[in-house]
């Protein structure tokens with residue numbers, strides 16, 4: 001993994017170093033200036049005489065990096081501890097004359113926790129550069145997507161769950177002439193059928209009981225001049241399919257209970273992990289709408305079809321979690337590489353990412369190994385164990401199904417950082433049903 005740079009060498013300017021016993025060896029002049037202390041006063045003292053008011057144990061280190069809060073010369077600071085061989089380096093991350101606990105806490109959280117992606121804002125969107133994978137299939141995919149992006153045509157993204165359809169949708173929008181306009185995502189599977197029309201088409205004042213007095217624009221209106229991303233389009237209720245078709249044909253939308261139609265100028269990107277053609281044959285998806293959507297189909301290959309991308313993706317996620325968890329992993333052990341490449345990845349990149357996140361929580365040192373995964377219970381996540389020593393100890397089918405359901409819910413909650421709406425989306429169930437299951441299984 002030569003590509004990964006060594007973050008630890010980019011030392012901050014304001015630092016003190018100490019030996020294993022905590023004896024201070026060196027102080028940067030910036031440290032002295034910022035904290036208004038004399039070098040001669042600090043040198044030869046112990047670190048716990050300089051950093052006070054901290055719950056972090058300064059005399060016992062377990063060889064790990066840490067970020068903690070402490071007071072130096074009466075000034076609250078956020079401090080990072082790095083360890084290099086037998087030296088401990090304490091750098092000042094943030095200095096605050098007045099403690100702003102909220103800011104510090106959110107800063108600490110941003111260091112520890114991975115950021116969750118949400119669609120509600122236009123910021124934080126994926127760009128083409130963020131799509132990892134330079135194997136022949138992916139290169140071809142990116143080229144095709146980039147060419148389609150500049151046209152205004154409807155795009156249908158297909159591919160298994162977790163292959164990166166949403167990533168492509170965002171990247172396509174970002175390359176199009178609409179890039180400065182809204183990108184509005186609608187997960188057709190997450191909105192209950194009876195709310196669907198009001199969410200997507202909007203409603204006028206007094207359209208139904210419980211409606212907001214002032215009415216509400218639907219997602220279509222919100223996407224005006226931009227892109228409407230219809231995720232899990234196969235789950236679009238049949239009646240709404242007809243209504244959507246009219247919007248696409250007439251380029252007009254009428255709110256529920258409305259009296260007039262408004263012009264709309266939107267580009268549609270739809271995604272599905274199901275075979276729409278089969279659904280059309282089964283009478284579950286309108287053929288006319290299918291042909292409207294099926295202008296450009298972009299089939300995202302599964303991860304097992306492009307094994308050459310597995311290691312680059314792994315490196316990408318290691319890099320990401322290095323920053324998020326303050327780790328310093330630089331290498332992937334050959335045995336782990338072998339397992340990663342040999343695995344089938346039914347959950348594709350989403351599954352790979354979840355597994356790397358797990359390992360990165362456990363890893364100590366600079367190498368991610370199979371051992372980092374042995375301590376985690378692989379029955380609790382989407383992936384199979386990295387060994388073939390799984391004991392066969394099957395309970396009744398019902399119990400097994402419940403166990404699997406419970407584990408999937410725990411996994412989704414963990415992945416979504418406890419956000420039940422996002423977790424429900426991931427599980428493709430209604431939030432109400434997720435709440436019921438959480439209380440049924442007593443999940444905390």
Ligand SMILES: Nc1ncnc2c1ncn2[C@@H]1O[C@H](COP(=O)(O)OP(=O)(O)OP(=O)(O)O)[C@@H](O)[C@H]1O
Nearest residue numbers: 130131132160161162163164165166167273349350
């Ligand atoms: N090529 C890639 N490079 C980096 N990250 C990726 C790539 N492809 C997917 N991911 C990551 O994998 C996860 C799943 O991707 P995404 O949500 O786009 O999948 P999806 O195809 O929409 O899945 P589903 O059908 O289940 O909705 C995301 O966290 C995304 O960031």
Ligand SMILES: [Mg+2]
Nearest residue numbers: 165166231271
């Ligand atoms: Mg998706």
